[in-house]
Amino acid sequence: MSQAPRLSRAMLVAVSLFLLFDFAALGLNVWMSVKIEREAVGINLAGRQRMLSQRMAKVLLQLEDAQRVGAPLASSLQELALTTELFDQTLQGFWAGRETEGGQGERVFLAPVTQAHTRQLVAQAREIWAPYRELSHHVLTADAAQLPLRLPPVVAYAKAHNLELLSLMNALTTELETLTRREATRMRWYQGLTFLLALCNFVGVFALSQRRIRRASEQQDLLDEVIHKVAACVMVLDEDGVTVIKNNHTAERLFGRDPGELIGVRFDQLVVQREGDVVGVRPDGSTFPVSAERHPAFLHGRRLFVETVHDVTEQRRTEAHLTGLAYHDALTQLPNRILFDDRLRMEMARARRHGQHLAVLFIDLDRFKFVNDHHGHEMGDLLLQSVADRLRACLRESDTVSRRGGDEFTVILGDVHGPDDAAHVAKDIVQRMDEPFHIQGVTLHIGASVGICLFPGEAHDMSSLLAGADEAMYRAKMLGRGTYCFHTRDTE
Numbered sequence: 001m002s003q004a005p006r007l008s009r010a011m012l013v014a015v016s017l018f019l020l021f022d023f024a025a026l027g028l029n030v031w032m033s034v035k036i037e038r039e040a041v042g043i044n045l046a047g048r049q050r051m052l053s054q055r056m057a058k059v060l061l062q063l064e065d066a067q068r069v070g071a072p073l074a075s076s077l078q079e080l081a082l083t084t085e086l087f088d089q090t091l092q093g094f095w096a097g098r099e100t101e102g103g104q105g106e107r108v109f110l111a112p113v114t115q116a117h118t119r120q121l122v123a124q125a126r127e128i129w130a131p132y133r134e135l136s137h138h139v140l141t142a143d144a145a146q147l148p149l150r151l152p153p154v155v156a157y158a159k160a161h162n163l164e165l166l167s168l169m170n171a172l173t174t175e176l177e178t179l180t181r182r183e184a185t186r187m188r189w190y191q192g193l194t195f196l197l198a199l200c201n202f203v204g205v206f207a208l209s210q211r212r213i214r215r216a217s218e219q220q221d222l223l224d225e226v227i228h229k230v231a232a233c234v235m236v237l238d239e240d241g242v243t244v245i246k247n248n249h250t251a252e253r254l255f256g257r258d259p260g261e262l263i264g265v266r267f268d269q270l271v272v273q274r275e276g277d278v279v280g281v282r283p284d285g286s287t288f289p290v291s292a293e294r295h296p297a298f299l300h301g302r303r304l305f306v307e308t309v310h311d312v313t314e315q316r317r318t319e320a321h322l323t324g325l326a327y328h329d330a331l332t333q334l335p336n337r338i339l340f341d342d343r344l345r346m347e348m349a350r351a352r353r354h355g356q357h358l359a360v361l362f363i364d365l366d367r368f369k370f371v372n373d374h375h376g377h378e379m380g381d382l383l384l385q386s387v388a389d390r391l392r393a394c395l396r397e398s399d400t401v402s403r404r405g406g407d408e409f410t411v412i413l414g415d416v417h418g419p420d421d422a423a424h425v426a427k428d429i430v431q432r433m434d435e436p437f438h439i440q441g442v443t444l445h446i447g448a449s450v451g452i453c454l455f456p457g458e459a460h461d462m463s464s465l466l467a468g469a470d471e472a473m474y475r476a477k478m479l480g481r482g483t484y485c486f487h488t489r490d491t492e
Contacts, residue, residue: 039180041108045090045100046173047337050166051405052087054470056080056136057162060155063139067151075373077140084136091129094122094172104330118175125168128161163467170341170463177338196293199308203295235267236297237305242266245304254311256282267307280309288313329403331381332388340402340410344462347400347414348455358455359422361411362469363391363429366447366481368407375442382439383446390432394425410469419454419486426450426484434482449476450484458487 059080066073089100093110102108113119135154142150233254236246247262255262255270262270271280271292279287292309327339335343344360351358365387372380384407391401391409400412411429416422433448451473459465468487476485 039176039183041102042094042110042113043173043176043180043338044336045102045108045110046094046169046176048405049087049090049169049172050337051408052083052090053162053165053169054408055083055406056087056132057158059083060151060158063151064155067148073147075369079369080136081140084133084140088129088133091122091125095119095126113172113176115175115179118172118179121168121172121175125165125172128165128168132157132161132165166467166470167463170466173338174341199293199295199306203297203306233309233311235262235270235307235309237267237294237307239303241294241305242268244270251309254309255280256284271309280311289316332385332403334388334409335400335402337402337404337410340400340404340412341462343400344412344465347412348462348465351414351455356415357417357457359413359416359425360453360455360465360469361413361422361426361429361484362404362451362453362466362473363409363411364449364473364477365407365433366449366477368446371444371446375444379439379442379444383437383444386437386439387433387446391429394428394432410466416454419452422452422454423484423486426452430482430484447482449473449481451476451487452484453487 059076063073063076063080065071066076086101089098090110092098093100094113097110097112099107099109113122132154135150135157138150139147139154233251234248235244235251237243238245244262244265244267249259251257251262252259257265269281271278271290273279274287278290278292280290281287289312290309291312292307294308295306297304297306327336328334329336347358350356368380368383371383384403387409388401388403391411395401395411395413398414402410404410411425413422413425429450430448433446437444437446451469451471453459453465453468453472455465459468472485472487476483479485
């Protein structure tokens with residue numbers, strides 16, 4: 001058999017493999033984006049479970065207060081029914097998979113967790129939740145005469161087990177975040193391997209083309225055909241590794257050049273590093289993010305370089321969008337619980353290293369439910385946005401404020417010199433929240449109850465720090481709202 005047919009078949013196989021690897025890399029990128037977005041739903045819903053458990057505990061306390069003074073119970077009972085149903089649906093979804101309500105009220109399918117440790121966390125939560133749900137059901141199905149007998153047991157159970165349930169939901173969220181990061185890292189390795197195989201395959205295509213060119217000059221057009229069919233931007237550089245001696249049409253379109261205009265151009269004028277990022281440069285001076293890979297090739301003993309350039313603008317945009325969804329609250333644009341917890345870990349580590357102190361503030365809005373009930377949820381959303389703006393104004397640039405969920409917010413005050421610093425900020429927040437809000441011609445009056453926990457004085461880890469601030473906030477509520485309280489160990 002002659003060499004030419006063998007080379008032709010080898011060329012066809014190599015081109016097919018290159019296209020296969022190219023599309024495989026693209027498919028992996030799309031699949032990873034969809035998977036991360038789906039896992040972000042699970043992370044967000046796990047975080048929402050904590051908010052729901054707090055809402056259930058709060059509404060039970062409201063029911064207890066309302067029943068004691070003879071106030072109407074219908075609104076609180078309705079909220080208890082909604083929160084228990086949503087918490088139960090989501091917990092069942094984590095265990096066996098089911099459809100539930102997403103963060104924006106849409107219907108989403110929550111896949112069951114499969115890793116052993118996460119299933120153990122869900123199983124522990126289900127053990128705590130089963131009697132909690134049963135006791136809540138007894139309250140929801142009670143008539144007026146039965147309610148005084150059925151309410152105290154579920155209130156007592158909530159007080160005894162709510163913090164344990166919160167801790168399990170926090171641990172579940174952390175575990176899901178860790179698993180997602182591991183999955184993303186593994187997929188990046190797969191992407192890199194696929195890209196490397198595609199690039200190596202292209203080098204093989206190039207080498208085969210050169211062999212054919214050596215055999216017959218009329219085969220020159222074959223190399224052009226192969227390069228121009230490649231979806232990626234491909235340029236061949238001279239022995240100096242800088243001067244472009246050949247390129248495909250994709251390269252001309254990518255860099256905004258006319259046919260043949262790239263020949264003789266220096267590669268370091270097309271692809272440069274600016275502010276730590278690799279970018280492509282067009283004739284008008286505009287830039288776009290790229291990734292570039294270089295491999296040597298040999299022609300008649302002459303060492304050349306094959307440069308493959310990819311425009312990663314859409315990939316960066318997708319990553320930024322997914323990051324925004326995963327780490328920021330969609331309504332207020334504040335950091336969400338995930339980002340807040342991550343920053344708190346870093347601030348605590350910094351405080352330990354430098355012997356500094358920090359404080360965590362847990363803020364719960366007073367009378368916010370009244371706004372939702374009497375002015376609607378749209379007005380409530382606008383009010384939350386205004387609250388976020390006022391909270392930002394009370395803090396330094398180095399501080400962090402996040403929306404924990406519902407009408408709850410958390411704050412990190414770094415490098416505080418003592419309780420007075422934290423008290424000053426908390427007092428300012430209480431005063432600012434006490435001022436009327438003017439929204440769409442409506443004047444709204446709310447308030448805020450603030451709990452403060454100091455590190456390392458009153459807490460030794462992140463869990464106890466958050467729990468301490470939460471407990472102090474509840475004590476501020478009990479003192480009549482519109483004030484702040486410090487957590488101290490002797491009150492635990």
